[in-house]
Structures are given as structure tokens and as C-alpha cells.
Amino acid sequence: MAADPQFLKYVDEHQDDYIKRLSDAVAIASVSGNLAYVKDVEAMGEYLVQQLTALGATVEKRPIGTHTLEGKEVDLPPVIIGQVGNDPKKKTLLVYGHYDVQPALKEDGWLYPPFELTPDPKGSGKLYGRGSTDDKGPVLGWINVLEAHKNLGIELPVNLKMCFEGMEENGSVNLDKFIESEKDKFFSGVDCMCISDNYWLDTKTPCLTYGLRGINYYEIKINGPDRDLHSGVFGGTVHEPMTDLITLMSKLVTGDGQILIPGVKEMIAPLTDDERAKFEAIHFAMKDIHDAVGGDVTIYNDGVKTLMGRMRNPSLSLHGIEGAFSAPGSKTVIPCQVKGKFSIRLVPNLTVAGVTEKVVEYVKAEFAKLGSKNKLDVYLTHGGEPWLHYSYRAAHKATEAVYGQTPDYTREGGSIPVTLDFANILGLNVLLLPVGRGDDGAHSTNEKIDTSNYINGTKLLGSYMYELAAIAKD
Numbered sequence: 001m002a003a004d005p006q007f008l009k010y011v012d013e014h015q016d017d018y019i020k021r022l023s024d025a026v027a028i029a030s031v032s033g034n035l036a037y038v039k040d041v042e043a044m045g046e047y048l049v050q051q052l053t054a055l056g057a058t059v060e061k062r063p064i065g066t067h068t069l070e071g072k073e074v075d076l077p078p079v080i081i082g083q084v085g086n087d088p089k090k091k092t093l094l095v096y097g098h099y100d101v102q103p104a105l106k107e108d109g110w111l112y113p114p115f116e117l118t119p120d121p122k123g124s125g126k127l128y129g130r131g132s133t134d135d136k137g138p139v140l141g142w143i144n145v146l147e148a149h150k151n152l153g154i155e156l157p158v159n160l161k162m163c164f165e166g167m168e169e170n171g172s173v174n175l176d177k178f179i180e181s182e183k184d185k186f187f188s189g190v191d192c193m194c195i196s197d198n199y200w201l202d203t204k205t206p207c208l209t210y211g212l213r214g215i216n217y218y219e220i221k222i223n224g225p226d227r228d229l230h231s232g233v234f235g236g237t238v239h240e241p242m243t244d245l246i247t248l249m250s251k252l253v254t255g256d257g258q259i260l261i262p263g264v265k266e267m268i269a270p271l272t273d274d275e276r277a278k279f280e281a282i283h284f285a286m287k288d289i290h291d292a293v294g295g296d297v298t299i300y301n302d303g304v305k306t307l308m309g310r311m312r313n314p315s316l317s318l319h320g321i322e323g324a325f326s327a328p329g330s331k332t333v334i335p336c337q338v339k340g341k342f343s344i345r346l347v348p349n350l351t352v353a354g355v356t357e358k359v360v361e362y363v364k365a366e367f368a369k370l371g372s373k374n375k376l377d378v379y380l381t382h383g384g385e386p387w388l389h390y391s392y393r394a395a396h397k398a399t400e401a402v403y404g405q406t407p408d409y410t411r412e413g414g415s416i417p418v419t420l421d422f423a424n425i426l427g428l429n430v431l432l433l434p435v436g437r438g439d440d441g442a443h444s445t446n447e448k449i450d451t452s453n454y455i456n457g458t459k460l461l462g463s464y465m466y467e468l469a470a471i472a473k474d
């Protein structure tokens with residue numbers, strides 16, 4: 001069933017209102033996992049409550065416990081749940097999104113202030129701002145859909161349940177417990193689920209995503225002297241935590257991306273012919289990735305190898321060092337405690353526990369070889385398993401209707417670990433329906449969403465509801 005034409009027309013006619021809504025949301029700096037932004041994350045949750053309430057949804061803000069941030073116990077951002085419609089004759093669709101964002105500072109290299117949605121002055125339609133594509137634009141896409149239906153006086157073709165969290169960028173702490181506890185309450189009666197929290201592969205081909213890599217995030221902590229030291233006075237006399245840490249971090253991965261932790265590569269599920277064929281069918285040119293990263297810095301020159309590097313192989317990235325001197329200038333200090341941060345993207349059959357066992361064993365063994373008198377701790381901060389699924393009739397039709405194109409079927413290199421919690425705990429068929437493009441720069445400087453993706457994305461989400469309502473239940 002095609003979407004109601006009035007709905008599609010309404011979306012076209014209200015683009016400016018929708019952009020204003022995105023601008024208001026981007027202005028709330030809802031950076032999770034950082035004490036300085038706790039209030040902003042809370043404000044963003046409240047913004048969603050107000051928007052949904054005004055549109056007639058039944059909304060609740062649910063507390064999900066506390067966590068420790070920079071040594072202080074604070075409330076976790078609440079989960080916002082909402083519902084529109086409760087007609088037993090209709091299917092019930094659950095949508096999930098997150099209202100927190102990654103950190104962003106103008107001085108990181110942003111062209112414009114990251115928390116002010118800024119249209120490209122050259123008129124390309126790009127809307128720059130942190131969270132524009134990850135994940136405020138897609139979340140607001142659903143609110144736009146609701147607003148259009150309410151103002152047109154059209155009933156939704158499905159019952160809609162919504163679940164928005166504020167901790168996705170920091171491990172979705174306690175969301176699994178919340179899903180479990182609400183399994184037979186808020187989440188009961190859900191037929192299927194849609195998550196729009198990833199991206200097309202290129203800039204022109206819509207896609208449906210049938211797989212996600214998981215993620216294990218680790219810290220290596222080295223404790224040495226009990227205070228920072230003058231490197232002139234103490235250099236050459238003590239085991240330096242940074243030296244130990246850099247040595248250990250250099251032993252995790254090679255420059256061409258080979259993971260050096262024994263036993264990890266061996267866990268990868270063997271590649272089948274069918275799987276290879278799916279990668280070969282994807283519309284992808286090396287130029288797409290060169291444009292998305294801003295240069296030819298790819299490990300492979302081959303498209304299929306590059307796709308597999310992103311989607312079906314594990315990768316290990318070094319993210320940063322806490323406690324190390326990183327400001328401009330030439331401070332001559334020996335930091336007393338440093339924490340190295342890295343993550344491993346997981347693919348079938350790498351598990352959170354299996355990989356962690358190998359990582360911890362290896363890092364401890366390498367540290368022992370250093371003969372250092374410093375103290376080592378290596379631990380997982382959060383983990384999420386990989387996921388694969390393939391059954392998307394309604395979204396396929398909706399994509400063809402909105403974009404006039406057959407979607408690619410992709411796997412996402414990024415991770416949305418709660419996908420598995422929803423799929424496993426609730427036994428749901430989960431669809432990943434990206435809204436933004438491959439060059440949106442999520443997590444990066446100058447994150448953006450194209451106006452056409454935001455507006456067509458709103459149409460896509462709405463059209464998906466109509467197609468879903470029309471297909472027979474599985």
C-alpha cells in the first residue's frame with residue numbers, strides 16, 4: 001500500500017518547519033558520557049517528551065538507574081517511550097533511536113559551531129551540525145511523520161511505539177534491563193521494529209542494512225608514580241607509564257589493519273559464496289570512500305575487499321590516551337597515570353566474551369615482557385555482539401516508492417548493540433533503515449545531513465509504515 005499522497009505532499013510543503021525542528025534539536029548539546037553535558041542530555045530527552053506530547057502521543061520518561069561519570073554517580077539519561085494508536089486490527093511497529101550525540105568542539109576542525117545547525121552557504125542543501133545524521137535527524141523524521149498525520153487528520157496505518165535512549169554513544173547502559181523488564185508491558189504486542197541509526201554506503205543509493213558489527217571497547221590503564229613528574233628531574237630514573245602504554249598499544253594492530261592479538265582472526269566465520277555475491281552486488285566505487293574520508297588513504301584499492309574490511313572483518317582502532325599531555329605547547333611532564341582506549345569491531349563468530357579473554361591474556365603477557373614496575377589493568381568498558389538478519393519486504397517497497405531505486409543490501413561497519421537486545425529479548429524482526437548518506441561524517445567533524453535525505457527520509461519512514469500495514473504477517 002503506497003503512502004497517503006496527502007502525507008507526501010505535506011512533507012514537501014513543510015520542509016522549513018522540519019529543518020527548524022532539527023535546528024532546535026541540534027542546539028541541545030546532548031553529549032552523553034560527559035559530566036559537563038548531563039543537563040543537556042536531560043534537556044534533549046525533555047524536548048522529545050514535549051514534541052511527542054504535543055502530537056498526541058502517550059509519552060513517559062523512564063528512569064533506568066545511575067552510572068559513574070568522572071567519579072560521580074549520576075542518573076542515566078531516561079528512556080523516552082511513546083505510543084500512538086492501540087488498534088488490535090493494526091500491526092504494531094516499534095521504532096528506536098537515540099537522542100545523545102558524540103562530543104564536538106569547534107576547534108576540532110568544524111567549519112561552523114557544531115551545535116548550531118548551519119545550512120551550507122553554497123546552497124548544496126547540506127545541513128551541518130552534531131547529531132544531524134546520528135541520530136537526531138532520523139528520530140525527528142518520525143516526529144515529522146506524526147505531525148503530518150495529526151495535522152492532516154489521517155490515522156496512522158499502524159500502531160506506533162517509540163523508544164528513544166540517551167546513552168547509545170556510551171554503551172546503552174541498562175537499556176537491555178529496561179527491555180527485559182518491559183517485555184510484557186510496553187513492548188508487548190510489537191510485530192516488528194525499525195531502527196534508523198546508520199547510513200547509506202554512498203551518496204546516491206538508498207540501502208537496507210542487514211548486518212551490524214559489534215563492538216568491544218577497552219581501556220589499558222598504567223599506574224606509575226603517585227604524581228606527575230618533571231621529566232628533567234626524573235626522566236631516566238623511573239618506568240614511565242606512557243612509554244609502557246605506547247609499547248602495548250603498538251602491539252595491537254599493524255598499520256594495514258591486521259589485528260595482532262592471537263586467536264582473534266581465527267574466530268571469523270568462513271566466507272560463503274552467497275555472502276561474497278552479496279558484497280559484489282553492492283553499488284560501490286572506491287571514489288565513494290575516498291570522498292567520504294577526504295582522500296585516498298584506503299588500505300585496499302579493491303571495492304569488495306574494502307567493503308569486507310568495513311562490514312565482515314573485525315577491525316581494531318586506537319582512539320586516544322586519557323591523562324597524556326595533549327594541549328599546545330611543550331610541557332615536560334611524565335604523566336603518572338594514563339589510560340589507552342581502543343575498540344575492536346566484532347563480526348560473526350567473534351563474541352564479546354571470547355575476544356575479551358584473548359585481549360586481556362595478550363595485553364598482560366606483553367606487559368610482563370616489559371619488565372616494568374608500573375601497574376597494569378586492562379578491561380572491557382562496554383561490549384555488543386555482531387548481528388545479521390535478512391528480511392525486508394516492506395522497506396524494500398517503500399524505498400522504491402520514495403527514491404525510484406532498488407535499495408542496496410549492506411552491512412554496517414558501525415555498531416548498534418541494542419539491536420540484538422531488541423531482537424533477542426523481544427523476538428523481533430528488526431529492520432535497519434538508514435536515512436543519511438555515506439559521506440555524512442557521523443562522529444566526525446562537520447557532521448551533516450542533506451536536506452533531501454532528511455525530507456525524503458521522513459517520507460521513507462512514513463511510506464514504510466504504509467507498506468508494513470499492507471503486507472501479511474510473517
Ligand SMILES: C[C@H](N)C(=O)N[C@@H](Cc1c[nH]cn1)C(=O)O
Binds near residue numbers: 169170171197412414
Ligand atoms: C552506527 C551508530 N550510529 C553508531 O554510531 N554507533 C556507535 C555505538 C558506540 C559504541 N560505543 C560507542 N559508540 C558506534 O558504532 O561507534
Ligand SMILES: [Zn+2]
Binds near residue numbers: 098
Ligand atoms: Zn547513532
Ligand SMILES: [Zn+2]
Binds near residue numbers: 102134169442443
Ligand atoms: Zn553514533
